[in-house]
């Protein structure tokens with residue numbers, strides 16, 4: 001399985017999606033022959049493949065590629081990791097920030113790998129709760145740290161542009177394993193990222 005995001009497209013998938021996007025454009029009353037729209041089915045087909053390529057990626061392999069033996073056993077926090085995903089109910093974007101912490105148990109991981117793991121699970125159709133859980137469990141299972149914590153704050157376009165039309169509500173989800181299940185450790189982490197939380 002791949003571990004790098006690429007601007008590469010499968011011709012058959014592009015062809016299939018393109019036909020469907022053409023139908024969507026016709027369905028909303030667009031003229032699929034007009035200049036600005038002519039190439040839109042192909043553009044949209046490629047964009048959709050890019051935004052969902054996380055399905056084909058292996059988050060565990062990404063972490064394993066850069067795990068190093070180290071005796072450091074204090075909390076490591078990577079905060080403000082921007083994320084872009086799409087809700088599985090409306091296929092509209094939700095986006096925001098992820099904050100991740102772990103307490104190593106013999107191994108640390110290359111810092112860039114944590115945002116990469118976020119992207120693998122974000123670049124597919126998701127709900128914010130499962131995205132949080134996927135990231136948490138992947139780190140827990142692969143690194144077997146003494147503890148891991150994930151907080152995600154996001155806004156959902158399906159709640160802003162349509163539906164309930166609320167422009168100022170944000171959703172926070174979180175998950176804690178191991179030492180972060182202890183209130184003091186959890187609070188230390190939440191304090192470290194609190195400048196971001198509303």
Ligand SMILES: Nc1nc2c(ncn2[C@@H]2O[C@H](COP(=O)(O)OP(=O)(O)OP(=O)(O)O)[C@@H](O)[C@H]2O)c(=O)[nH]1
Nearest residue numbers: 087088089094126127128129156158159162163164
């Ligand atoms: N829990 C959760 N819900 C989400 C997420 N993204 C979108 N939703 C919600 O999914 C729900 C789908 O509800 P439905 O009643 O089936 O769909 P709908 O008629 O389009 O709902 P409205 O958005 O209320 O108009 C909505 O309440 C959305 O706000 C998410 O990441 N997590």
Ligand SMILES: [Zn+2]
Nearest residue numbers: 087089090158
């Ligand atoms: Zn939605």
